[in-house]
Amino acid sequence: MNVVVTGATGGVGSWIVERFASEGHEVLGIDLERPAGERENADFLAADLTEQGQAWEAILAHEPDAVIHFAAIPRVGLEPGAETFLTNVSSTYHVLEAAGQAGADVVWASSESIYGSVFADEPWLPDYFPIDEAHPRRPEDPYATSKLVGEDVAAMAARKHGISVTSVRPSWVTYPGGERTAQARETFDPETADPNGNFWSYVDVRDVVSMVEAALETDRGGHETYLAVAAENYLGRPTAETIEAVFGDLPAECDLEGEESPFSTAKARTELGWEPEHSWQEAEDEAIAGPAFLDD
Template identity: 80%
Template sequence: MKIVVTGATGGVGSWLVDHFAAAGHDVLGLDLDRPPRERENATFLAADLTDQGQAWDAILSFDPDAVVHFAAIPRVGIEPDAETFLTNVTSTYHVLEAAGQAGADVVWASSESIYGAVFAAEPWLPEYFPVDEDHPRRPEDPYATSKLVGEDIAAMTARKHDVSVTSIRPSWVTFPGEQQTAAARDQFDPETAEPNGNFWTYVDVRDVVSIVDAALENASDGHETYLAVAAENFLDRPTAETIETVFGDLPEECALEGDESAFSSAKARAELEWEPTHSWRDAEGEPASGPSFVDR
């Protein structure tokens, strides 16, 4: 296949480029800057995807079979709020519209923050646990709202161009050899912890790569959304008990058992035959690794 990957030098995007190139696909990586080194089976272009001409020229000239869109300002607090919203929405429109014109299937990165609790001024409890794809989306920050608009763009693209578009909603993405989950766990005290609208969920970058692969292999008609989360929280504590202690309450409908993730990946299991296979228990002790064509 010919595959475009946007955000090609980023944390997740670089792993996607590496994966598809290693599998023998012809990959075009797009990002604001080219990486410092080359990668066999991959070509890199520096492109500003908020510029329609650059985005459409790069993608349509390549004539891809699939477009994997992971370029974005990844959270609030990096750029001014308006810049975060406009960059993410504009780039998503340009990339998905070009993909549709090329007749390419699309997988792109939405976010579990789309429900609204993650970056809320005061984190709140959802209507039920575990949260699934049908839970109401009520964002109140520019990043999550850009993902809400992005999912509408995704649905429009699927209708307009009759291509498959899959919106993946990853949790906090972690990487092998990192110690961020370990540090957060070591510092965590449920009696004094601040409410966390992410509910201590995560997903290993290798599982993000595998769900993107599964979405391309099982491309459905129209637009579909899937949560991508690890099976358990990273605290090594019972999830419902921890949430109740920190928030002082639980929704009436709560079916969480043990350290089960507060977000459900049951839909991806059923429809994509995808399972998260990497846990913090193993990943924290692994050597730090990543694609060799980028600096880490």
């Protein structure tokens, strides 16, 4: 396939470029800056996707079969709120509209923050556990709200252009050999811990990449959303007990066993044949280098 990957020098985007290029696809990676190195089967282009002309020219010239959109300001607190919202919404609109004009299927990065608790000033409990794709979306911050609008744009593009658009809702993305989950676990005390809006969930970057592949391999039209989350929390503690200890309560409907993730991946398992393969127990000790083209 001819594949366009936006956010190509970012955390997840660079791993997507690496995977698709290694499988022989012709990849165009787009980001605000080109990477330091090169990669066989991959070309890189510096472009500002908030500019419609740049976005459309870059994408349409590649004649893509698929567009994978992971470019974004990735969370609150990095830029002023208005900049985060406007950047994410405008770039998503321009990229998905260009993909539609090209007749290319799309997979793009939404977020589990779309439910609202992750970046809320005071994290709150959902209506039920485990949270699934059907749970109401109630964002309170500009980043999550940009993802809510983005999912509406995704649905629009699917209807307008007759393409398949998949909104992936990853949890906190972790990387092989990373230390952040271990640090969080080692310092965690339920008696003093602050409420965590994603309820100590995570997903390995390799599982996000495999969901992108699974979505593109699934023969369907329209717009669908899928949670991308590891099978368990990263604390190594019973999930429901931990949430209750920190939040002081649980929703009336709570069906979590042991260390089970507070987010459900049943829909992705059923419709995409996808399931998470990586857990923090192994990943923290794995010495796997990231994409070499970032460092050359």
